[in-house]
Amino acid sequence: MAVYTEISLDQAQKLFDELSIGQLTALKGCSGGIENTNYFATTTRGEYVLTIFERLSFEQLPFYLQLMRHLALKGIPVPKPEANAENQILFSLANKPAAVVNKLMGQSQLQPSEVHCSACGNALAQLHLAGLDYELEQANLRSLSWWNETAPVVLPYLQTKEQELLQSELAFQNHIAQSASYQALPRGPIHADLFRDNAMFDGDQLSGFFDFYFAGTDTWLFDLAVTINDWCIDLPTGALDFARTKAMLNAYQAVRPLTLVERQLLPAMLRAGALRFWISRLWDFYLPRQASVLQPHDPTHFERVLMQRRDNEFPLPL
16 A cells, blocks of 8 residues: 555545545654555545555456455455445546445454454455455456566576575476366455454454455465465464464355365465565565555565475464
8 A cells, every 4th residue: 555646635635525435634654554545534424545546447447446446245244345335446546446435443463363363264254255256357467477477587696595496486386387186176256365453443343354355366275375384383483373373264164164175275375475475575675666655564474484385394273
């Protein structure tokens, strides 16, 4: 949620007038995240988030925005895009795509306990099942094909040991993706970026998930693995925390039990989730875009996570 496109209060007010959601009293740029420009907006009617999309196109965005609406109408706690009188939810601001959603209450839990991990696992499974009848499809834009395209771009910036790790893990994931077991994994719409800072809590109660702009059609197991890699680890080392991992997996499986193939491939998907975010953070770190507010993430964190998943057998509580 960096700020690449600066918007005045008057510019934003025109869109808020079209949405009939009150008079703007405050508009503040957000520094977290990388992909889009985001503003916290306060109006006489409530709290909202204004997003200006910097990479996603007008043609791509209906998948994300309609997915959020679909999930919200199914009772999943996610932001619901605001619509105008013609029921449109995608707009143009500063000649770029834009949308406004309601702001979730509470705050992110950056040091989650077993209780928070359990709530997250339960809601993630409900999200997956709620997407079963979602009609739009769009591939996960940060899946294996993107890793294969991006790895050669970042490789020259790395030391020999890092290059070897990246190349060997990429070869492993290409091998896994070609297997019959992988092809049999259940799939559907996934969040694909469900980190701790993309969820909100009111105490121990989950308020909801947000930032669906990496979503896509992919395996549910990959989505679960990405989430475990952020919620259920020791941050300094990247090692999995058994108790939190167990809490998340038990809560997820209480709603949607994993298949035998999913149980077998979870270690490989934990590696895949670490690789995906190591590559994207390398890309953002070495090839950054200019922004007036921007906080790039440290790529070495997911290098450590990947090495932990690759080098250490972990007794997954399945």
